[in-house]
Amino acid sequence: SFSVVALVWLPGQETAIHDHVSWCVAGVHEGAESEIRYRLAPAIAPGSSARLVATEEVVNGQGDVCGFAPPGxxxxxxxxxxxxxxxxxxxxxxxxRLGSSVRRVYPEPTG
Incomplete structure (x- = not known):
C-alpha cells in the first residue's frame, strides 16, 4: 500500500529531525523547502552513544522532486x-493506518 499526502507549510515552519517507516518521493508544488540531511556517526568514546552529523543542505524549489528510502x-x-x-x-x-510516516524523532545535535 502507499499514501499520498499534501503538506502546506507556513513561512519558517519546520519538522523535528526524523526518519521514516518507508520510502518517499516528494515534489514541491509551490514555494521552497530546505532539507538538512544527517547521518548517525559512531560513538566517540566507550559508553557514549552515536551522534547526528549534518551531511548536506538541499533547497527544493517549485517543480523539484526528491526521494529517499530507509535506512539513511x-x-x-x-x-x-x-x-x-x-x-x-x-x-x-x-x-x-500507522498514524504517521515518521519512524523516530532525534534530538537536535549539540556542539
Whole structure:
C-alpha cells in the first residue's frame, strides 16, 4: 500500500529531525523547502552513544522532486521561503493506518 499526502507549510515552519517507516518521493508544488540531511556517526568514546552529523543542505524549489528510502533517511525539513510552501509526498506505507510516516524523532545535535 502507499499514501499520498499534501503538506502546506507556513513561512519558517519546520519538522523535528526524523526518519521514516518507508520510502518517499516528494515534489514541491509551490514555494521552497530546505532539507538538512544527517547521518548517525559512531560513538566517540566507550559508553557514549552515536551522534547526528549534518551531511548536506538541499533547497527544493517549485517543480523539484526528491526521494529517499530507509535506512539513511534522517532529515529535517523547513519552509525556507517568505510565503506558504506546498508539497506532495508519496509514501510506501499506509500512513492512515500507522498514524504517521515518521519512524523516530532525534534530538537536535549539540556542539
Amino acid at each position: 533517511d534522517i532529515h529535517k525539513v523547513r519552509n525556507s521561503c517568505r510565503t506558504k510552501a506546498i508539497s506532495l509526498h508519496v509514501y510506501g506505507a499506509d500512513v492512515s
